[in-house]
Amino acid sequence: MGEVNIKKLAYELNLSAATVSRALRDSHEISAETKMRVLEMAKRLNYEPNPFASSLRHQKSKTIAVIVPEIANNFFSLAINGIEEVARERDYHVLIYQTHESSKIETSFLMRLLSGRVDGILISLASEAVDKENFKEVSKKLPIVFFDRVHDDIEGVKITTDDYDSTYNAVQHLVENGCKRIGYLRALDTLSTGKKRMQGYLDALKDNNFPEEPALVMIEGEKKDQRYSLIKSFIEEQKPDGILSSIEELAMPCYYACKEVGLNIPKDLKLISFSNLTHAELLNPSLTTINQPAFEIGVEAAGILFKIFNKRWYEFNETIVLKSNLIKRESTRGNF
Amino acid sequence: MGEVNIKKLAYELNLSAATVSRALRDSHEISAETKMRVLEMAKRLNYEPNPFASSLRHQKSKTIAVIVPEIANNFFSLAINGIEEVARERDYHVLIYQTHESSKIETSFLMRLLSGRVDGILISLASEAVDKENFKEVSKKLPIVFFDRVHDDIEGVKITTDDYDSTYNAVQHLVENGCKRIGYLRALDTLSTGKKRMQGYLDALKDNNFPEEPALVMIEGEKKDQRYSLIKSFIEEQKPDGILSSIEELAMPCYYACKEVGLNIPKDLKLISFSNLTHAELLNPSLTTINQPAFEIGVEAAGILFKIFNKRWYEFNETIVLKSNLIKRESTRGNF
DNA sequence: TTTATTTACGTAAACGTTTACGGAAAAAAC
DNA sequence: GTTTTTTCCGTAAACGTTTACGTAAATAAA
Incomplete structure (x- = not known):
């Protein structure tokens, strides 16, 4: 783990950890001069904030999960490509899981993700029959966007093709x-x-x-x-x-x-x-x-997930349909 | 975030958080009966441990990063497939990043990963000229395994083909x-x-x-x-x-x-x-x-990374060469 | 001049988990 | 019966960051 943390910075600068933290987040209650000093020192010491401490404090992970049947598939790899690009723009991280069409594995991933490891899920369902209750459970706690492989009986935001x-x-x-x-x-x-x-x-x-x-x-x-x-x-x-x-x-x-x-x-x-x-x-x-339009589906799905992050997501229930060629x-x- | 945490469990069970934690990790200093009670309650309340708290405490993330030029590529998607499978076996999570062959993006990913977000990195280098110093910096702090797209001037564990x-x-x-x-x-x-x-x-x-x-x-x-x-x-x-x-x-x-x-x-x-x-x-x-053998390369690369986790990794410096057909x-x- | 407001920072608690340390009670050894 | 060991659990601190709250000094308003 990176040894240089906020406390170290604070010590070097003769400031409190709180001030350093605020300076780094460009808070208005820190003077311009102090901000400068902090930023410089942070750069000099190669400071990288500990994501777990932040996540623990903020209760959000800056990470999304993508669950697909297979990665090595022309459609899904393109979709993931789109998702990754959108995520990168927003400085989000992308976790990837493949179910190999097994709903058992799918469920196990979903359950594990309830821990808060991710802020949202993009999923293309496994072809095996699914347990709808499971999704209700999950989607009560976490925004989910379904793409391509969707199920009418499962409520939620969906991106499909015609x-x-x-x-x-x-x-x-x-x-x-x-x-x-x-x-x-x-x-x-x-x-x-x-x-x-x-x-x-x-x-x-x-x-x-x-x-x-x-x-x-x-x-x-x-x-x-x-x-x-x-x-x-x-x-x-x-x-x-x-x-x-x-x-x-x-x-x-x-x-x-x-x-x-x-x-x-x-x-x-x-x-x-x-x-x-x-x-x-x-x-x-x-x-x-x-x-x-696999890439676009990925972009669209990720895009709407980020929209949801900024609103009360359970108000969304639309299905976006893109055209195939x-x-x-x-x-x-x-x-x- | 999951509202049910160790404190809640402890409260419900009339135990201390420490005891619950120990019971969940099957510690020897907890009686069989208490373990039972804890496990049951955990299951009943759908308890999922907060990964950030754990990571913060343990200083490890149970996550690895995969950096590739492109995801939507027959070779890389197969390699990622292999990596994901190995990771899943060990209950590890896989973060994915694509550089689009840009060493600038590559570097930026590497720097961000120094925060401790991952326990190790699997990378296939961008074709753009790389800054070797960067990798030295990173590999001092984090185990890296290079696969397929490697560079002789950069020391480290490598999986290539002939x-x-x-x-x-x-x-x-x-x-x-x-x-x-x-x-x-x-x-x-x-x-x-x-x-x-x-x-x-x-x-x-x-x-x-x-x-x-x-x-x-x-x-x-x-x-x-x-x-x-x-x-x-x-x-x-x-x-x-x-x-x-x-x-x-x-x-x-x-x-x-x-x-x-x-x-x-x-x-x-x-x-x-x-x-x-x-x-x-x-x-x-x-x-x-x-x-x-793209899939096997992924499996091999991930496999060796996990080996490294269990040893002092800087002792590794081998190059494994698989045969192409x-x-x-x-x-x-x-x-x- | 006195009072109110703003600026700029520090203190301390909190996020949820883990673990060193300690200790009471039970069991074992003497 | 006393001492030692073992068993089982609790207290509290720590991981690194963020933020509510407080406050001294500077500035503005009266």
């Missing part, structure tokens, strides 16, 4: 390009994020007078290593001519599966997916994506 | 596949990480009796938005038949540039790059990569 419109428009795009059997790779189905994406898909089908066909919706199993084989048999059995994937992680295996099965994208099968892959353009074929590329090109 | 061998072998691979003019996209040249990569390239050329040709080394400019045009003119003017890129960010523009210029990868130009792209396999053509794919396939 999930329903995104899938609706994506299906529309597939229909326009001649798809007759549009499969949906479903994920996040415990969250409203997932439900809305699903609903957009369903409604678009209905509006195009497509028959209802539950088998065309592939539901992800428990284990990630089954994804590939699941998708492969889905393609072989259901023979879709278009696939809309609700997450990037399910779209990539489609490439491999199609190669394996001998299907050409987009000639035999058109593919479109939510994705924040930087180089979707360079894939073979380039992937038509629903691109979420449908970027049309080769994987959905041409008609059959 | 940068020299990686580029050496990559060049060898290009030579074996018939390349005669092998260009190098240089980056990180202020760091030993970059220097070693460069040296591996140079030595491999020499060992293959290639003439020295400085023009074949493209040096990155200041601005990132110039990358594409720089690379394009590099390819047009130097007409390399093989390119080795020292970072992923310089390899991707090659794809676009080749398309623009009308060169076929790998027929006209073979490409190989350091990269942690998850789906390098799916690029068009799939990219031959030098894949760094050369994954051969289409972008270097075939002979001319």
